Amino acid sequence: MQYILFDEPGIRTAMLPFTFTRPVAHIRIGIWTITEKWQNWLGSPVSHLTEAYLQTKFPQQTADDNVYINGAICPTDALVTAIQQLANGEALLLADQTLVAVRTQQRLGAAPTAAGYVALTTTESPTVLRQLPDIFLQNGDQIRADFAKITAGRTSAPLTDPYTRVYGAENLFIEEGATIRAAVLNAEAGPIYIGRNATISEGTIMIGPFALCDNATVNWGGKMRNNTTVGPYCKVGGEVGNSVFFGYSNKGHDGFLGNSVVGEWCNLGANVNNSNLKNDYTNVKLHSYATGQLEDTGRLFCGLMMGDYTKAGISTMFNTGTVVGVNVNVFGAGFQPKHVPSFSWGGAAEGFSQYRLDKALQVVRETVSRRNMAFTEADEAILREIYSMHAK
Structure with missing residues (x-):
């Protein structure tokens, strides 16, 4: 299984100028960057799906089983458990319909949406970066x-x-x-x-x-x-x-x-x-x-x-x-x-x-x-x- 942190386009724009030079998940908040948080919560390396000009420095690594995770969301134990329990073709959403993750056998070239996936909703309310403050x-x-x-x-x-x-x-x-x-x-x-x-x-x-x-x-x-x-x-x-x-x-x-x-x-x-x-x-x-x-x-x-x-x-x-x-x-x-x-x-x-x-x-x-x-x-x-x- 490969974990890929993706840039949600609207959030990526909202996080400029910091996302001119990095994926959303490379923003530091707390002690770690969001990337470091997911690596430590998942106990696994992660890669990134970001803007084309950033992809050389932050490459996407995929396999036949891929979990794409919204890079603006900070992990919690319950959220990690819910993501790891996703079946192929399922998507996890917050109560406000923010996409948390999808699991797919495909290599995606753009940030996913919930369309085409079986949608599951979590009651978790994690920290989500939506605007600079x-x-x-x-x-x-x-x-x-x-x-x-x-x-x-x-x-x-x-x-x-x-x-x-x-x-x-x-x-x-x-x-x-x-x-x-x-x-x-x-x-x-x-x-x-x-x-x-x-x-x-x-x-x-x-x-x-x-x-x-x-x-x-x-x-x-x-x-x-x-x-x-x-x-x-x-x-x-x-x-x-x-x-x-x-x-x-x-x-x-x-x-x-x-x-x-x-x-x-x-x-x-x-x-x-x-x-x-x-x-x-x-x-x-x-x-x-x-x-x-x-x-x-x-x-x-x-x-x-x-x-x-x-x-x-x-x-x-x-x-x-x-x-x-x-x-x-x-x-x-x-x-x-x-x-x-x-x-x-x-x-x-x-x-x-x-x-x-x-x-x-x-x-x-x-x-x-x-x-x-x-x-x-x-x-x-x-x-x-x-x-x-x-x-x-």
Whole structure:
């Protein structure tokens, strides 16, 4: 049996700019990406059915028995059981008719629908990503779910630093190789997970639910609020709350980031700040790639959505509900526009021009090589395709 996570087209569009560079299931929410969650719940590898230009990096693996699973849905034990009990030709749906999974002998070339399958309905109500704010809105609950899965039957590495104070120690789990110095960790209201070889520097205050993933760092004096995930190899400082960093991104200095999502390979310069609440307490509107307009999120709190490979200069200010695309270089005085398209260069005061592709790729190569990682031909092909989508 092969498990394939598919991109539901409407959700995939709603999750832009993050799904420009990855399948929906490679979004990080909680401690793991959705892909990692399914692999661990199923106890089996998974592959992806995604956009054609992403398929080289994220290939689909099929056999004579295939289960296609909606990559926007986070697993639960009951949901996994129901999926594994599907017979060939059956589909599993949520009560609202959202397609969860289908089982088929065919290799599909596009996301499935329930048409042509025997439809079964589950009473489960799993976490489903439907719009960008869901990533941070559901992050605390997903930290709890992943924490329970990761720590089941395991013992935390010991906390050896005598100058660190822990509240709710039963909700703290430390992986081997992690370093913690003179910090205050409060896990009374939710778990704190410290990944392998992660670093919590002196003076850090951290409130759970919180996930600091493998090889990630919180710099000196960091104020880490609850419901936050700092992905692998990220370096963060200042004040961060109810936000998700996917991985390999930096916000190393002072400045506030709240109710926000930052992709991979991003850098936020010193004193970068975002607003996450409007002064008139009305709902935040967010750029929609489906309509090309600002759409009401139905939420009072919503900050910055930043696509992969984007960099913000020192003291850059982002307004409530700002969406910045892939491979943007943004800087300068004043609040930036509510939407900055991919491959833009400039700022609100200076104006924007199109980022030269050769220069953009050069900067990406330098960024990735600093972490001793390879920028592959598949990665470059993806960025070239995104550039062609936005070329003027």
